[in-house]
Amino acid sequence: MNGTTLVLRALHHGERRLARQLTAVAEHHRAEHEVHHVATDLARWSREHANRLAEAGRVRGHPAEAPEEHPPSPLTALREGAAHALGDRPDPGLLLLWDLRKLHLSASGNSLYWEMLAQAAQAAHDGELLQLASRCHPQTLRQMKWTNTMVKVLSPQVLTTP
């Protein structure tokens, strides 16, 4: 297994994780209607990315790992992190900001993997892989821009108006 395969695998994992996180955030923040709907739409992108990555891994003879039997609920993970920082009964606005931050970090982690993949593909003259990266990476960047915009829009009210 070479480095590219490792990145493929890590990114596959990262995209699936982001898809789950987006779905969980959409579920948890149903009353934040825009977050709910857009996160649901964006989860679709990550699922597509994961499928394409799995396919690319298969073609290269390194199938992605089978899905874990009991994936730790990303919601619990998110909640635990946030609750730790925010105290026992966190304000829903603060929780949302924390969740958006988490999504942003996951997406930017994926973005860097895409960058590695694209660079590797160019060095190795792997046209197919390059095409995959140039198709998907912009959507990852759009996921990051969205979380960034939402943080920018919501922070003033959540953080300064009790």
Add this chain to the structure above:
Amino acid sequence: MDTSVDRIADPWGGRTPYRRHQPWPARVDTFLEPGTGPESVQRWVQTASILHSDGDAMDIAVRDGRMVGVRGRVSDRVNRGRLGPKDLFAWQANSARDRLTRPLVRRAGRLEETDWDTAMDRIVERSRELLADRGPGSIGFYTSGQLFLEEYYTLAVLARAGIGTGHLDGNTRLCTATAAEALKESFGCDGQPGTYDDIDHADVIALFGHNLPETQPVQWMRVLDRLAGGDPPRLVCVDPRPTAAARRATVHLAPRLGTNVALLNALLHEIIRAGHIDHDYIAAHTVGFEELAREVSSCTPEWAAGICDVPAARIREAAEVLGTADRLLSTVLQGVYQSHQATAAAVQINNLHLLRGMLGRPGAGVLQMNGQPTAQNTRECGANGDLPGFRNWQNDRHVAELAAVWNVEPETIPHHAPPTHAMQMFRFAEQGSIRMLWISGTNPAVSLPELSRIRSVLSQDRLFVVVQDLFLTETARLADVVLPAATWGEKTGTFTNADRTVHLSDKAVEPPGQARPDLDIFLDYAARMDFRDRDGGPLIGWHDPESAFEAWKRCSAGRPCDYTGISYAALRGGSGIQWPCGEDTPEGTPRLYTGGITWARPDDCESYGRDLVTGAATDAVEYRAANPEGKGMLRAAGYLPPHEEPDDRYPFQLTTGRTVYHFHTRTKTGRAPQLDAAAPDVWVEASAADASAADLAEGDVVEVRTPRGALRGRLRITGIRPGLLFVPFHYGYWDTPGGHRPADGTPGRAANETTVTDWDPVSKQPLFKTAAAALTLVERGNGTPSPAPTTTASAPWRAGAAPPTTGGRSALVRQGPAMPWTGPAGGGA
């Protein structure tokens, strides 16, 4: 042509056919209350209609200090004397007996009459408390698309620089937010490219989700007059209902709800494939062609046919008509703006015109419409979630300019994030961070989606609600303070229609009781709050409509919506004037973009744009990189399935909309006898196929249910697309025992009991036209017909299934050449 016409039975009146490129002939419509002869009218007072965005110019007839009728202004290019049914009859609501005449305050849970000082002091006291304890972010303003320019501008200054809150938006959010956003996405700046006069010159008129005959009936008269004359235009109509426009269309497409982007991408695919694009125009005036071409390359008519449920051959036919037009006029309204992927779809229509070079020439134009009469002013004055004068909140130079006009520090004006949109304001109020909401001239307790939620937000004890309106609306009943407002005809001001035409509306009569103009109320509040500029002078230095207009002119100077060449004097007498109107354009400007795109340069543009799927904001650097020279932007968007799709439990798609006889929540039109009688109660439309499958008949009482709630109405079977239900959104509860909600144990009546809280992430416009619903029989009609009009898109599928909608003697309108008795005042006609 001097005749009397029942304008309820015939909403559009008689024809005055004309040929392409000829001027539209005049026809003067006059309605005086029974027993009033023209000779007894003492004064004619100049105004324009505020019941839709057409801007029909008219004069109010006054006798003994009362309004007694109206007539169209023949000198105005917008309507050449014609009036629509609402223009003709709705003025009667001004003198309805239940007008609010005194302020009300809530004491021990009940609204009680009081005086102005008490009411205003209460508001001021609460504002001060909140500012001290919780800061400016705890106060929000939700205004209208029906006040006057001077009022919005004053409100924008007091909210943004006086209070310093980012929470100011209009109900234009429900109506024209997508139009504004789509224009910003394509042209960098708001501003209607086309003009109504393009109807005279177009050889193809395409109506996208725009029921023109019912929303702007006077421009439909213009289309009908062209259809009746030589060299008539071909119409392309995209609408799931059999509107009057659909019936006259060369090609009618009735797509499944929520699939506009798929349909439009397929139309663009075909137009590019067939080579019907203007390569020179694209090269000279646009960026983004490659990406758009790539995005639509796989969007074949067959692909779209599967998504939209429209035959591929029809899509091809439509593309052929659009692609071969030599002057194409497109108009767009709620079928696009209130539907899934609203902005993405509206932008594809701009793309169609950029690709074909169909802009800035007679007959070649886009009309991204507004519905509300003064929505354009809400937008340009910055009362709609933008900064005044189409300034860019992300551009520090624009903010500094605005601060200089207001003589405040730039930091005073919140611009660290985009101004808050209405749906977000209601969310902040729901969460408790907004504690005071001042609602002027609008009725969210009927007009916003998911009413049970809105009622519970507005009913919270911790939220202080101020309502400023004409009547005790559903929303006013939930308020803590109610302020009685004067309306059209009782105050002076200007407003601007959907094709940028500015009209003056003069005061004709006194308001009832202690009711006051909205401008006076805002000025009074500003004075009591003692808002100051940076030199300690009063922040708001104007005191009446004309001085407010002059202040606005300074704010608009040098911006696309330049008013500096307009004055009250110039607006009196003749025709309205289309902005921009400044030094170089003293006569106004019929068409924007006659010589290329003018306001998209990075330093000038109103917005750097947003992602068409996520709504994420683009920043200055990215914008400059993508569009350094400020060209038109071809923006691609892929189709996404709607968020709520029919399933076993909710097998239908549900859409809501309006009828020609009513406006908004019927506050005025429901109080005009002819209009009320023409469409007195809510109804439900379904197709013949669906009705027969469910064994339902005309007039059966049915229930429409969604996961949010339910309503009941009588069934009308129409030629609507199978699988789709339609409910008009006008009906609420003010004229029912419930007052502001369904009375206990009675079913809902408002369409918005059922609608979903979801909005376009780009324009933030709520999606009233995407929901899944169930339909069930409640009670057999046994011959009682549905109250739906028979003259409109609600016409029964089987002729004669319901008695025809007529108005009788009380709806007779005189239709003829200019009246010989043009009165002493209001001249010009």
